[in-house]
Amino acid sequence: MSESFSPDALSIRVQVRIVGPRRHHDFMCVLDTGAARTVLSATLLRTIGFDLAHPVGRANLRSATGLAPVPLVSVGAVAALGRVRTDFVVAAHNLPPGVSADGLLGLDFFRGLVLKLDFARGRVSLTARRRWWQFWK
Amino acid sequence: MSEPYLTVAEITAKYPNEWVFLANPKLGRGNRVLGGSVVVHAPTRAEYYRLIDQWDDPDVKHTASLYTGPLDIESEIPIEESGAA
Numbered sequence: 001m002s003e004s005f006s007p008d009a010l011s012i013r014v015q016v017r018i019v020g021p022r023r024h025h026d027f028m029c030v031l032d033t034g035a036a037r038t039v040l041s042a043t044l045l046r047t048i049g050f051d052l053a054h055p056v057g058r059a060n061l062r063s064a065t066g067l068a069p070v071p072l073v074s075v076g077a078v079a080a081l082g083r084v085r086t087d088f089v090v091a092a093h094n095l096p097p098g099v100s101a102d103g104l105l106g107l108d109f110f111r112g113l114v115l116k117l118d119f120a121r122g123r124v125s126l127t128a129r130r131r132w133w134q135f136w137k
Numbered sequence: 138m139s140e141p142y143l144t145v146a147e148i149t150a151k152y153p154n155e156w157v158f159l160a161n162p163k164l165g166r167g168n169r170v171l172g173g174s175v176v177v178h179a180p181t182r183a184e185y186y187r188l189i190d191q192w193d194d195p196d197v198k199h200t201a202s203l204y205t206g207p208l209d210i211e212s213e214i215p216i217e218e219s220g221a222a
Contacts, residue, residue, distance in 0.1 A: 003167035015168035015201075026168060026201035043186035044202070047193075079168075097183060102202045 001082035002116075002125035012117070012124060016040070016105055018090075019077040020048030027102040029080070031124065033115075035106035038078070042092040044102060045073060052092050059091055068093065080105055081126035083113060140174040145203065152178045154206035156185035160194070162201035170201050 005012045012031040017024055018040065025048045027040055037059065046052055055071030062068075070093040078088045088109070095101060116125045140160070148157055152175070159173030177192055179185040 001167075015164070015170070017168065022195070023198045023200060025199075026162060026164065026170065028202045028204060041186065043189055047189050048200070094182075094186060097181070100182070100204050100206070 001127075002118075002123040003081060005122055005124055007119045007122045011101075013101065014080050014105055014124070016103065017077075017079040018045070018048060018075050019079075020045070020050055020075070022049030024048065029103040029105045030099075030101040032104040032106055033110070035104045036108065037091050038088070038104060038106040038109050039070075039091045039093050039095070040103035041094050042070070043094055045075075045090075045092045050075070050092070055092070056089060061091060061093055078109065080109065081124065083109075083126050085109060140176060142172055142174055144172040145170060145205075148172070148175060148203065149205040151175075152205055155180050155204075156182055157203040157205060158185065158189055158192070159201045159203055160197045161199055162203075164201070170203050173201060173203075176200075 003014065014029055014031050016027045016029045018027060025044055027044060039061070042052055050073050052071045052073065056074045057072040058069050059072055060067050061070050070091045072089050073092050074087055074089050076086060078085045095103065110126065112129065114127045114129055155178045157175055158177035159170065160176045162173035163171045165171045177185065177188040179188055
């Protein structure tokens with residue numbers, strides 16, 4: 001399954017669904033291969049029922065405003081680009097003003113999968129790695 | 138919750154260049170938002186989050202974020218991780 005994006009756009013937006021304790025929310029995120037970790041709005045995570053006062057850990061995020069310790073939250077399920085990760089840890093942090101996104105879909109979401117960005121056709125896809133015997137199909 | 142269902146085109150016309158929080162959104166291919174009931178809207182993300190903090194409706198089980206302005210204006214994402222705290 002692939003999704004369309006504008007090859008001329010300055011960023012690639014993807015819808016990221018998070019299943020929370022109280023409700024699920026579709027975040028408007030930026031696909032960011034420069035971010036090691038997925039970052040989602042702390043406000044929205046709280047709204048869908050996550051308790052940020054009891055995080056599974058903390059990480060330091062360096063941003064335009066300096067170094068900020070942010071809570072790490074384990075979410076039951078994250079779905080984006082047709083793939084689902086379960087028990088996935090995200091950083092809860094509201095992105096700086098001026099960024100028109102609720103969060104960043106980072107490298108941790110893509111690990112072990114094949115991310116294809118086709119700027120000629122404006123398509124992005126995330127698929128499972130094919131095993132050698134599958135190339136015969 | 139009694140807000141009417143609006144399509145993305147209707148929401149964009151009514152709230153141009155705004156952040157919109159939708160209840161019970163309808164999604165299309167690639168989970169693109171097609172419409173929903175507007176419960177919060179604001180011109181800045183900071184104001185949007187402030188209003189969401191005040192909102193709660195236990196009957197709403199699905200929500201979505203939508204930005205009705207051009208997405209290319211602000212592109213810098215100055216964030217990197219420097220290790221566990």
